[in-house]
Amino acid sequence: QTVVTQEPSFSVSPGGTVTLTCGLSSGSVSTNHYPSWYQQTPGQSPRPLIQTTSIRSSGVPDRFSGSILGSKAVLTITGAQADDESDYYCTLYVGNGMWVFGGGTKVTVL
Amino acid sequence: QVQLQESGPGLVQPSETLSLTCTVTGGSISTTDLFWGWIRQPPGKGLEWIATIHYSGSTYYNPSLKSRVTISVDTSKNQFSLSLRSVTAADTAVYYCARHPFGKPFDFWGQGILVTVSS
Numbered sequence: 696q697t698v699v700t701q702e703p704s705f706s707v708s709p710g711g712t713v714t715l716t717c718g719l720s721s722g723s724v725s726t727n728h729y730p731s732w733y734q735q736t737p738g739q740s741p742r743p744l745i746q747t748t749s750i751r752s753s754g755v756p757d758r759f760s761g762s763i764l765g766s767k768a769v770l771t772i773t774g775a776q777a778d779d780e781s782d783y784y785c786t787l788y789v790g791n792g793m794w795v796f797g798g799g800t801k802v803t804v805l
Numbered sequence: 806q807v808q809l810q811e812s813g814p815g816l817v818q819p820s821e822t823l824s825l826t827c828t829v830t831g832g833s834i835s836t837t838d839l840f841w842g843w844i845r846q847p848p849g850k851g852l853e854w855i856a857t858i859h860y861s862g863s864t865y866y867n868p869s870l871k872s873r874v875t876i877s878v879d880t881s882k883n884q885f886s887l888s889l890r891s892v893t894a895a896d897t898a899v900y901y902c903a904r905h906p907f908g909k910p911f912d913f914w915g916q917g918i919l920v921t922v923s924s
Binding site: 740743786791797798 | 842901
């Protein structure tokens with residue numbers, strides 16, 4: 696059973712930078728996993744932020760960026776704003792048509 | 806712009822079958838490079854991928870749910886459906902339908918439908 700790991704929570708000051716990670720229980724994350732990130736606020740559907748490692752979805756501000764750092768995929772928010780306070784989920788493609796979501800990271804801006 | 810809309814009962818009895826349909830508008834479900842899937846989210850918890858289907862009929866399932874799940878497609882209605890058998894309270898969740906292009910993640914999502922399993 697593949698498990699995708701994320702930090703449960705992070706706190707960032709307005710204007711600050713926060714880096715969220717997305718790892719695999721077994722092995723390293725690579726571009727072959729098409730790592731992608733979603734933002735979700737309460738009561739809303741997940742909003743695609745980053746697809747296939749580093750491509751920003753349409754309308755996503757450039758303060759959001761994605762990459763692979765070491766063995767994990769990362770989402771960096773540079774210059775955090777109040778409305779970035781959300782839950783962030785990563786997802787990885789694990790082969791044979793299957794996707795796995797991480798448990799999500801709750802980001803607080805204060 | 807493509808839109809997806811989930812429909813189905815909001816309350817299901819334990820041990821019964823949960824059946825949901827996703828209607829796709831603004832685009833054809835019968836597009837070679839597109840796949841269609843179901844994801845769920847229990848209250849206060851994270852997202853879980855359930856299953857994906859291609860209009861050709863190819864299906865992919867979460868191994869942890871595979872024994873209870875069937876995903877199907879009706880190209881004539883531009884719809885795809887989810888059937889989850891023998892439900893328990895643990896299956897209570899918001900169920901989303903979504904689209905993903907080949908090699909890319911889910912890019913368009915429905916608004917979600919809350920399904921409660923309770924007697």
